[in-house]
Amino acid sequence: MLSCQVAAQDAGKIHQKAIMVDTHGDILYNQIQSGIDIGKLQTTGNFDLVRAKQGGLDAQIFSIWCDEKGGFDLANRQIDSLYALIKRYPSQIALVSDARQLENAVKQNKLAALIGVEGGHMIESDLGKLEALAKRGMIYLTLTWNNSTPWASSAAEETKGKITKPGLNDFGKSVVKKLNDLGVLVDLSHVGEQTFYDAIQASSKPILVSHSCAYAINPVPRNLKDEQIKAVGKNGGVISINFYSGFLDATYAQKQQAFLTKYKDELKMLSDKYGRSKAIDTLIFNHLREAEAIKPNIEKVVDHINHVVKLIGIDHVGIGADFDGAESFPQGMNSVADFPKVTEALLKRGYSEADIQKILGGNFVKLLKANKGK
Template sequence: MNRSGLKTIGLLWLLLGSLSAMAQREARIHDKAILVDGHNDVTSASIVQGRDITEPQPDRHTDLIRWKKGGLDVQFFSIFTGPVAHNPKGVYADANDQIDSLEALIRRHPQQMMLAQSYRDIQKGIKQKKLVGLIGVEGGHMIEHDLGKLEALQKRGMRYLTLTWNNSHSWATSAMDETLHADTLTHKGLTDFGRSVVKKLNELGVLVDLSHTGEQTFYDAIATSTRPVILSHSSVYALCPVFRNVKDEQIKAVAKNGGVICINFYSGFISKKFDDRLTALNTAAEQRFTDSVFKSTGDAQQARKQWQAYQKQEMEKVRPSLSDVVDHIDYIVKMVGDDYVGIGADFDGIGSVPVGLEDVSAYPHITAELVKRGYTKKSIRKILGGNVLRVVKASF
């Protein structure tokens, strides 16, 4: 081999060594950080069905094995039911049923998981290398307009209450309704009772979660709260202008409040191109497609299968990337600093995830991208969990 060939091989070895050193540095940063995820729907998606998530769940985003692989330390478990109850006793009963299921799972695996009632509990669980669970109730309708039920949920471990889901209710209006169904609303924002809910949450040390809330509800709540707020799973409107994302003035208001915005991974909240394509592939488009296939085949089942394959192929073309998610983190950091952004993936509650963030084992990819963009270890630790823990500590 000539000198030129040897030089090329030497350069390749240097490059590989450099890449290996970078990967090791990324792994060290990730391992030393306390990783907190603000929102996961595995409770309603799997646990209430009797699934043991300490075992592999290949058809879901979440199980304990992949959580450990992803380096997760603290998870807010979403307690969620829509406006129509599963339990005939109502949505408050639904919330209690889900907490029952979550507690039963953790009782079966006390060496691997725990529920935290205090900041000290969180620290203890992290030290014991357990997955620390916190309860977030997603939707103020689940207190059924009753502060007594709010207090009861707090005693059961509720650590945040999302004031609305997509549905508005008697004391708060949602982002979906304020944006898309404003003409149907009987009021906008928080009522007097809604303000009393926020004050009671502050009093009890329960975080006020403003994901899903309409702008008027958001500003009413942030003006009422005396403690930092959380947006447990929301992204940036300027990068993806959809009703669920937060606008620049809202980002600034959260920073002024000392709160934190946890970035949602849903493809349609990260990429407007994805959202637009999904909107275009609506019921009318499906009907046209299946009618055309049926005319040529006479087979309705085959027409439906072809539509599903076509839809999947089309959406895959516009699925955003890991880098697109970190753009949302970048945007907030550049606007208000690195103290006000975190992670709220919404795994098992979303139908599409970005390329590179396929499940809960993929969190290290976020760290790698942040390192690539020049973020310091200190900033990365804040973003991965430190900011959420700061807000948690300030509340309970």
């Protein structure tokens, strides 16, 4: 018992000392839909400023997300909501767009807020709109979400055979070049395999994979195959591991389906009342113990980190939890307040303090410097 307590104390010290960066959180879309104030402690969702402080989170990349029906205007509405949050809580959170600003915010004991745009459809095939988002603080652009754009194919649509000419076209390559010129990170989560390799080849700077896992452990289209992981290493980029149960654990999808089938009548009733997404959340809440049991534990996150480290080394892995972007995360990982558990799990698996500092945020800060030049 004493050794476990000592380990937890050591993990706590290491965690507080490190710069903790989460490279992907789907927070803002939910905020504008619900109208909640994430500056205050919330009983729903996975993020607010109170729990971020509890979890030792130093920098959060706020994902600007919408499906294929949304675009540039909705992206700007979400950025407006982040600006408003910062204006309400200037002593707790600051907008940053480069590594120097990030480190200064941490020194001032503020959460460093960064902006990542999740889906190239939001630039509406217009380099001027891309530049406008960069001026508002965008530090990465995910080239696609699940939907493809006219210039880049997504993993979801490539694997379903919907794309006749997968990859980047000439305009897509000009998007990558413009991102490089602006110092905005090229993010390759969600993109199709051909788009991935085309973008790696087109980019003159190291890329980010903001929230993905290893295909060798769980073969779903959103995860990276070993050759893709090796390509990121060769490029000098960083892969941030996603915490979504369905990407971490190959057995989760079957367990989840069995759970939903067991309660199909209740799910239909809730769906008719709330819509399917909220219905699933409500169903999980109504049967929390059973729903928790089908989730993987935090060790699965470390398994994916280990896989990347074995292939390309400790300098190319980070954390991109995808909180507020999915219905299920590892057992005990209920919000950003639980990030210290990741440090404890890494320490137990033999990672050194220096390695843990790289994984938690050091690698991302270095990547940001490589793209921004500061």
